[in-house]
Amino acid sequence: xxxxxxxxxxxxxxxxxxxxxxxxxxxxxxxxxxxxxxxxxxxxxxxxxxxxxxxxxxxxxxxxxxxxxxxxxxxxxxxxxxxxxxxxxxxxxxxxxxxxxxxxxxxxxxxxxxxxxxxxxxxxxxxxxxxxxxxxxxxxxxxxxxxxxxxxxxxxxxxxxxxxxxxxxxxxxxxxxxxxxxxxxxxxxxxxxxxxxxxxxxxxxxxxxxxxxxxxxxxxxxxxxxxxxxxxxxxxxxxxxxxxxxxxxxxxxxxxxxxxxxxxxxxxxxxxxxxxxxxxxxxxxxxxxxxxxxxxxxxxxxxxxxxxxxxxxxxxxxxxxxxxxxxxxxxxxxxxxxxxxxxxxxxxxxxxxxxxxxxxxxxxxxxxxxxxxxxxx
Amino acid sequence: xxxxxxxxxxxxxxxxxxxxxxxxxxxxxxxxxxxxxxxxxxxxxxxxxxxxxxxxxxxxxxxxxxxxxxxxxxxxxxxxxxxxxxxxxxxxxxxxxxxxxxxxxxxxxxxxxxxxxxxxxxxxxxxxxxxxxxxxxxxxxxxxxx
Numbered sequence: 001x002x003x004x005x006x007x008x009x010x011x012x013x014x015x016x017x018x019x020x021x022x023x024x025x026x027x028x029x030x031x032x033x034x035x036x037x038x039x040x041x042x043x044x045x046x047x048x049x050x051x052x053x054x055x056x057x058x059x060x061x062x063x064x065x066x067x068x069x070x071x072x073x074x075x076x077x078x079x080x081x082x083x084x085x086x087x088x089x090x091x092x093x094x095x096x097x098x099x100x101x102x103x104x105x106x107x108x109x110x111x112x113x114x115x116x117x118x119x120x121x122x123x124x125x126x127x128x129x130x131x132x133x134x135x136x137x138x139x140x141x142x143x144x145x146x147x148x149x150x151x152x153x154x155x156x157x158x159x160x161x162x163x164x165x166x167x168x169x170x171x172x173x174x175x176x177x178x179x180x181x182x183x184x185x186x187x188x189x190x191x192x193x194x195x196x197x198x199x200x201x202x203x204x205x206x207x208x209x210x211x212x213x214x215x216x217x218x219x220x221x222x223x224x225x226x227x228x229x230x231x232x233x234x235x236x237x238x239x240x241x242x243x244x245x246x247x248x249x250x251x252x253x254x255x256x257x258x259x260x261x262x263x264x265x266x267x268x269x270x271x272x273x274x275x276x277x278x279x280x281x282x283x284x285x286x287x288x289x290x291x292x293x294x295x296x297x298x299x300x301x302x303x304x305x306x307x308x309x310x311x312x313x314x315x316x317x318x319x320x321x322x323x324x325x326x327x328x329x330x331x332x333x334x335x336x337x338x339x340x341x342x343x344x345x346x347x348x349x350x351x352x353x354x355x356x357x358x359x360x361x362x363x364x365x366x367x368x369x370x371x372x373x374x375x376x377x
Numbered sequence: 378x379x380x381x382x383x384x385x386x387x388x389x390x391x392x393x394x395x396x397x398x399x400x401x402x403x404x405x406x407x408x409x410x411x412x413x414x415x416x417x418x419x420x421x422x423x424x425x426x427x428x429x430x431x432x433x434x435x436x437x438x439x440x441x442x443x444x445x446x447x448x449x450x451x452x453x454x455x456x457x458x459x460x461x462x463x464x465x466x467x468x469x470x471x472x473x474x475x476x477x478x479x480x481x482x483x484x485x486x487x488x489x490x491x492x493x494x495x496x497x498x499x500x501x502x503x504x505x506x507x508x509x510x511x512x513x514x515x516x517x518x519x520x521x522x523x
Contacts, residue, residue, distance in 0.1 A: 050402040052411045224392075238395075340402040341395055352391075 016119045025106070025125050032105055032270055037067020039269040039331065046335040070262075077258035082153075085255055089152035094256070094263035097145030101270040104135045108277045109193045111287045111319040114312050123287075123316065124193060131190035135278060136177055139233065142271065143169045146242065146252045149264070153255040161251025164346065165242035168232055171353035172239075176229035178361035182222040182368040183215050183282050196286035215283035221364045223283045225357055230275040232353070234268065237338040241346055276330035277323075284326050287319040426499040427484045430475050430511065431520045433496050439517060440494035443470040447486035447495050455479035456486060456495075473513040477503060 012019065041056065041064055048055025056066040081090055111123035128134050143166055150162020187195045195215075203213040216223050232239040243251040253264045280286055289297070297318050301311045344352065387393055413420055432439050443460035455478075461471035486495045498520040 049406045052405055052408055054410055054412050054414065336399060336402065337395075340398040 012119075020119075020121050021125065024123070028105060028125055029102065032102065032273065033266075035273045036266045036269045037071060038064075039272065039335075040067040040070060040265070042332065043335050043338070046332070047339045050336075050339045074259045074262035079258045079260065082255055084154045086152040086154065089148045090255070091260070093145050093149035093152060094260050094267070095145070096148055097142055097267040098263050098270070100138045100141040100145075101267045101274065104138050104274045105270075105277065107131060107134050107192055108274070108281055109196055109286060110277075110323045111316045112197075114316050116309070122193065123320070127191065127193055129191060131192050131195075132180060132278065132282070133190055135274070136173070139271070139274070140169065140173055142267065145267070149256070150252040153252070155255055157248040157250070158252050158254045160248050161242045161244070161254070164244070164248075165235060165252060168235070168239065168241060168349065168353075171350060172229045172232035172357070175225055175353065175357035175361045176233060178358070178365060179222045179225035179229060180282060181361075181365050182219045185365070185368050185372055186215075186218055192281050192286070196281055196288065199285040200288045212285060212288065214285045214288070219283065219364070219368070221360065222368075223279075225361050225364065226283065227279060228352075229357060230279060231334070231337065232349075234271045234275050234334075236268075236272065236334055238341040238344050239349060240338075240343060241349060244343065272331060272334050273327070276327045276334065279330050280323065280326040287323040289318055289322045290325065293318050293322060422499055422501070424499065426501070427482045427487075427497040429498050429500040429503050429520060430477075430480075430486075430516055431496055431498055431518060432473065432494050432513070432516045434517055434519065439469070439473075439513075440492045441470050441473065441490075442468050442492055442494075443473075444468075444491065446489045446491065450485045450489040452483060452485065453479045453481045470513065473516060475511040475516065477511050 044066070045055040045057075045063065056063040059065040059069055081087060106125040107128050109122065109124035109127075113120050113122045115121075146165045147162045150158040150160075150165075153159070183195065184190060187198045189195055189198075199212060199214050201213045203211045203217055205211075211217055231237075235242050241251075243253075248254075253261055256264060297315060300306070300314060306314065432441055434440060443458050445458060445460070448454070448456040448458055455476040457472065457474045457476070458470045459472040460468055463469050482497065484497055487497050500520055
């Protein structure tokens with residue numbers, strides 16, 4: 001027993017980084033998978049309540065298990081590709097869509113660090129020094145999956161859908177990239193961990209209300225452009241032209257069925273989750289606790305006389321809770337917007353992208369530069 | 378006539394209009410739902426609803442005298458009657474079948490019947506798992522409340 005413990009201790013001491021990263025990678029990947037059925041449920045229930053309906057309410061409490069049933073159905077459905085498709089790329093496309101969506105979550109920090117046995121654990125799968133540039137570069141790979149799906153389906157509607165998707169991605173990636181330049185200038189870092197840590201600082205004190213240096217308060221216009229571009233990047237309404245049910249049937253995933261189609265859905269929902277998490281991380285303080293929670297945390301520690309590690313554990317729990325709550329709000333916003341706003345026309349979409357979003361983001365950079373020069377922010 | 382609504386400055390600034398749209402949808406969330414949750418809840422139908430047929434009987438003897446008015450008036454030609462004679466020389470239907478798939482539930486048979494024999498109940502769940510016809514025994518079950 002002694003020897004086993006000491007061996008384990010030795011292993012922990014020498015490979016702590018590797019072990020924690022591996023564990024976190026698995027935990028994040030698996031929990032990201034759990035978001036999908038939950039989001040399907042939220043989407044259907046959300047759309048239902050907005051239209052005075054009930055939505056799926058039979059399976060499990062409040063119909064929560066509906067997503068699991070849908071998943072099982074998708075797995076057991078017959079996989080029958082049409083005769084006219086290019087089989088290899090047809091099967092590859094959903095995977096190419098899904099993998100980048102998964103990879104992007106790696107750099108998002110979901111709590112601050114905790115020290116266990118002299119070793120500091122950062123709650124972030126990979127703290128890359130390229131930070132959110134990694135997310136943008138990987139996320140834009142997802143469009144290859146969509147183009148592959150459209151081309152290999154050998155169907156005019158699918159091809160139109162994927163063409164629209166690629167044009168839309170290119171147009172809005174510009175303003176998406178430019179909208180975060182302001183954040184980059186203010187926090188002088190691309191590492192998401194640093195950005196979140198700096199957002200905990202105080203911006204202004206308005207009487208009893210302390211306004212933190214959240215990205216939203218220093219970059220309101222940047223936030224707006226980022227949010228709109230993120231909606232376009234994830235192909236969600238009001239920018240869901242690649243799917244455009246009323247015009248091109250279902251767009252790029254028209255020829256797909258069973259689990260192949262479900263993979264596209266999963267990619268969409270995971271992309272949404274990443275977009276929401278990134279919005280929170282860049283503009284709403286990431287894991288910085290929601291107002292009131294730091295005081296509550298302090299109160300609990302004093303009340304129960306928690307020692308260092310327990311207090312830190314509680315802090316991590318609070319921070320993760322704050323991060324999850326903020327992300328959940330932005331996921332709900334995705335659903336809310338989808339069932340409220342009509343789709344843009346294609347020329348309006350391009351007009352908005354090139355003639356409104358792009359100049360606005362350039363103006364935002366310019367104004368931010370002036371403000372930084374005169375040391376306002 | 379084409380009515381052209383020229384958007385004002387606020388309408389053209391899409392964002393505020395989008396926020397107004399979001400306000401409308403969120404205000405619907407706690408409204409009363411319009412869905413009728415079918416197997417548990419049922420829609421209230423009028424007493425004049427024309428559903429599944431039945432033949433009214435008195436003391437187990439059908440009112441029908443096989444006068445053939447209902448198959449004559451039936452626009453869908455879905456009623457098939459074979460007349461017979463009872464021991465007391467009274468005419469009665471030996472066979473009385475309704476092809477419910479052809480029936481259009483117009484209720485003209487009910488109107489035509491002089492003996493108040495064929496009636497339409499207000500039962501609307503008529504799907505079956507077996508292929509049994511709507512024969513005389515089936516129709517003799519007193520379903521309606523009318």
